[in-house]
Amino acid sequence: MRLVRENARTAFGQKMGFNTIFSLQEFRKHIPLSSYEDYSDYIERIAKGEKNILTTYHTEHFSLLSGYKKLPVSRWDVQAAYDYQFCSSFYVAGCHGLLADGMTLNLVDNSIDRLPTDITIGNLLGRLLIKRKFDNDQIYVIPVEVANPPEREDINYLQALFAMKQDNVSLAMCEHYSNMLNLLRYIEKHWPRLAEDIENGNPYIAPDPKRAQTIRDIMESHHIGTQLVPLLWPELHCIMVFDVDNLNASFELLRTYCGRNVHFVFTGIGSPEATFSTAINLDDPQTVLIPDAAFYEFNPKNDKNYHYLLTLDQLEIGKSYEIVITNLSGLYRYKTQKIVTVVGRYHDTPTVIIDK
Numbered sequence: 001m002r003l004v005r006e007n008a009r010t011a012f013g014q015k016m017g018f019n020t021i022f023s024l025q026e027f028r029k030h031i032p033l034s035s036y037e038d039y040s041d042y043i044e045r046i047a048k049g050e051k052n053i054l055t056t057y058h059t060e061h062f063s064l065l066s067g068y069k070k071l072p073v074s075r076w077d078v079q080a081a082y083d084y085q086f087c088s089s090f091y092v093a094g095c096h097g098l099l100a101d102g103m104t105l106n107l108v109d110n111s112i113d114r115l116p117t118d119i120t121i122g123n124l125l126g127r128l129l130i131k132r133k134f135d136n137d138q139i140y141v142i143p144v145e146v147a148n149p150p151e152r153e154d155i156n157y158l159q160a161l162f163a164m165k166q167d168n169v170s171l172a173m174c175e176h177y178s179n180m181l182n183l184l185r186y187i188e189k190h191w192p193r194l195a196e197d198i199e200n201g202n203p204y205i206a207p208d209p210k211r212a213q214t215i216r217d218i219m220e221s222h223h224i225g226t227q228l229v230p231l232l233w234p235e236l237h238c239i240m241v242f243d244v245d246n247l248n249a250s251f252e253l254l255r256t257y258c259g260r261n262v263h264f265v266f267t268g269i270g271s272p273e274a275t276f277s278t279a280i281n282l283d284d285p286q287t288v289l290i291p292d293a294a295f296y297e298f299n300p301k302n303d304k305n306y307h308y309l310l311t312l313d314q315l316e317i318g319k320s321y322e323i324v325i326t327n328l329s330g331l332y333r334y335k336t337q338k339i340v341t342v343v344g345r346y347h348d349t350p351t352v353i354i355d356k
Contacts, residue, residue: 001021001022001023003295003328004018004021004027006057007056009052010054010055010056010330011042011054012330016030016031017030018030028309032333033324033334033335034334035334036069036071039054043070043071046059046072047115047119048117049116053330054072054330054331055072055074055328055329055330057075057076057330058074058075059074059330060075060119060120061073061078061124061127062115062119062120062121062122063122063123063124063272064121064122064123065272065273071272071273073272074329074330077293077328078124078127078128080274080290080328081124084267084268084275084278084290084293085125085128085267085268085270085278086128086267088279089267092265092279092280092281092282093171093240093282098237098238098282099170099171099238100171100237101170102169102235103166103168103169103170103171104170104172104173105163105169105171105172105173105236106172107159107172107173107174107180108123108125108126108173108174109122109123109155109175110127111123112126124272125175125242156182156183156186157186159186160187160190164187164191164194164195164215164232165198165208165211166233168233168235169235169236171240172236172238172239173240174239174241175241175242176241176242177239177241177254177264178250180239181250181251181253184229184254187228188224188228191216191219195212198212198215215232218232225256225257226257227257228257229259229262230259230261237262237263238262238264239258239262240264240267241264243268244267244269244287263282264283266285268290269340269352269354271336273325273334273336274293274294274325274331274336275293276323276325276338276340277351277352278290280346280351285353286353287351288346288350289312291312291349293328294327295325295326296312296324296325297309297311297324297326297333298310298312298314298315298322298324299324299335300319300320300321301319301320312349315342316342317342317344317350318341319341319342320340320341320342320355321340321342322336322338323338323339324336338354339355340353340354341353341354341355
């Protein structure tokens with residue numbers, strides 16, 4: 001009701017009669033379920049600098065859906081992502097003594113553009129990384145200043161080059177666990193070229209013959225698919241995964257690469273629409289939904305017609321639901337097509353995993 005009240009004078013709120021809505025039942029009656037196409041014209045108006053279109057809250061950023069569809073992100077959604085993904089993940093890691101003094105292997109895409117209206121556009125996690133001004137000596141791969149080189153080379157090459165150049169890595173950050181797996185597979189395939197470039201140097205890195213020889217010694221005796229992380233980065237003991245996608249068989253392969261001394265922080269379920277959940281335990285893909293990050297409705301998985309949507313307090317353990325959100329950035333009763341399975345509770349709030 002607060003979201004309805006505070007956004008009643010927006011272009012969308014006036015069209016939908018927000019000032020006549022005083023209950024959840026009236027909200028559902030007046031506001032139909034929506035998808036991206038219902039907002040495309042409004043979003044273009046926001047991108048051109050118009051205010052009070054979908055929300056009174058200031059739009060700071062556009063995230064990209066399917067690589068090209070812009071979704072507005074208000075300052076409150078930016079703050080929610082920072083609080084519940086960045087801060088909470090570092091808190092979990094810190095509680096287990098996993099925040100060391102080494103470098104951070106950053107595999108989050110931080111190539112951010114800026115519109116003429118001064119709104120940034122791109123990956124929200126990358127924007128947080130730049131906006132919060134993490135110490136560039138700690139964020140190592142890829143350094144912020146190299147994220148958009150004049151003649152951009154293959155991103156996998158740049159990530160592998162900077163990663164292998166540094167042996168003192170204690171923490172890795174990636175959007176999906178597959179980012180780390182792909183990096184290791186790339187290294188296995190291209191290590192001779194990487195070692196040569198590290199030995200001789202190039203426009204991105206200074207020459208380091210000693211590190212190049214160490215890499216050759218490691219890789220010449222390495223068997224594909226076996227423990228590689230402890231050999232390349234002996235101090236790396238924590239990997240943060242900022243979006244918990246399906247943990248299929250390939251995740252077990254990543255565990256094999258990492259060995260027993262590397263732990264995972266699954267920071268939560270997120271998407272361009274919202275930050276849905278946050279981490280509660282180490283090495284646990286189960287995350288807890290965030291009650292104040294959005295207003296949630298849940299459609300039972302097998303109900304293709306959205307006959308009866310549930311609220312957060314009505315979810316049942318063991319059942320799967322599609323998340324429908326009214327968020328802090330101007331999406332109302334938006335069908336996310338993201339399916340979660342309720343696996344437990346953290347106090348009174350449901351804990352979930354992504355449905356396969």
